[in-house]
Amino acid sequence: MAQAEQKRPRKERKENADRRRRQLLDAACRSILAHGLAKTTLATVASEADLSQGVAAFYFKSKAGLLxxxxxxxxxxxxxxxxxxxxxxxxxxxxxxxxxxxxxxxxxxxxxxxxxxxxxxxxxxxxxxxxxxxxxxxxxxxxxxxxxxxxxxxxxxxxxxxxxxxxxxxxxxxxxxxxxxxxxxxxxxxxxxxxxxxxxxxxxxxxxxxxx
CATH class of the missing domain: 1.10.357.10 (Tetracycline Repressor, domain 2)
Structure with missing residues (x-):
């Protein structure tokens, strides 16, 4: 998978990354509305985005970074x-x-x-x-x-x-x-x-x- 990802054109990789970031940021807003700021975590955001917690951590490193x-x-x-x-x-x-x-x-x-x-x-x-x-x-x-x-x-x-x-x-x-x-x-x-x-x-x- 990593090899295939590396072979993709740079523009496509950036577009995919931007799309994932957008997906997670929108999910963060939904999580805050549903759970409040304090109870929003990488896990709740990943769940809202229908992605793994690892993907959320890859793009934003931490809850603080994501919020x-x-x-x-x-x-x-x-x-x-x-x-x-x-x-x-x-x-x-x-x-x-x-x-x-x-x-x-x-x-x-x-x-x-x-x-x-x-x-x-x-x-x-x-x-x-x-x-x-x-x-x-x-x-x-x-x-x-x-x-x-x-x-x-x-x-x-x-x-x-x-x-x-x-x-x-x-x-x-x-x-x-x-x-x-x-x-x-x-x-x-x-x-x-x-x-x-x-x-x-x-x-x-x-x-x-x-x-x-």
Whole structure:
């Protein structure tokens, strides 16, 4: 088997490896949803993926390695999601902010199969340095993007205003995500999106008050 594997073209070997990694990362998410983060192991992930535990260990070495990569993948998928929305919004800062709010409440970002994953990992950030480093890497890029958009929108004003607006915007999303996670019957994602945008409009009516 090893000899046959070695004879395969490099591209095919890489495609197979990528497919197995994808299979295991998706299985890790299903395992976390089914068993929780603490009870997710290489064995539960391998079972979800219908693969042997040895295959899971080959690709990720340990539970810690697998879960760190699962968190990185979660953040990468979220970043791909909101950057795509941003690219499609055009060059107008107000349109960009509206697109980001819409993206944040799309099922791909905060649906019932995604929110529990965010909160499972966020609950461990302080105790798991690897998780904290992954989160910091992606969240820094997100903050920098929001800050740049608000700077464009608030041209000529104190830079602190752009920082504050970016932070308030993220706080709105975080607050509604928490509510959607803990009390999903109290608000829908669509209602949360509309409320978050309405709050931003009230904070900056002269800049965001028109239809977007």
């Amino acid at each position: 760190t990569e699962a968190l990185r993948d979660l953040y990468q998928r979220y970043e791909d999601h909101w950057t795509k929305a941003l690219d499609q919004a055009g060059d107008e800062p107000a349109e960009q902010l509206r697109a980001l709010i819409r993206a944040d409440f799309h099922p791909d970002a905060c649906g019932p199969m995604v929110l529990p994953l965010w909160y499972a990992f966020w609950g461990e950030l302080r105790s798991q340095q690897e998780y904290d480093e992954v989160a910091g890497h992606f969240e820094t890029r997100r903050r920098e993007t929001l800050y740049a958009i608000w700077q464009d929108l608030l041209a000529g004003q104190d830079a602190l205003a752009a920082v504050q607006m970016a932070e308030w915007m993220e706080t709105l999303t975080d607050g509604y995500w928490q509510r959607l996670h803990l009390a999903p019957a109290s608000v829908s994602a669509e209602e949360a999106e509309q409320a978050a945008w309405a709050c931003l409009v009230r904070l900056a009516p002269d800049l965001l008050g028109r239809d977007t």
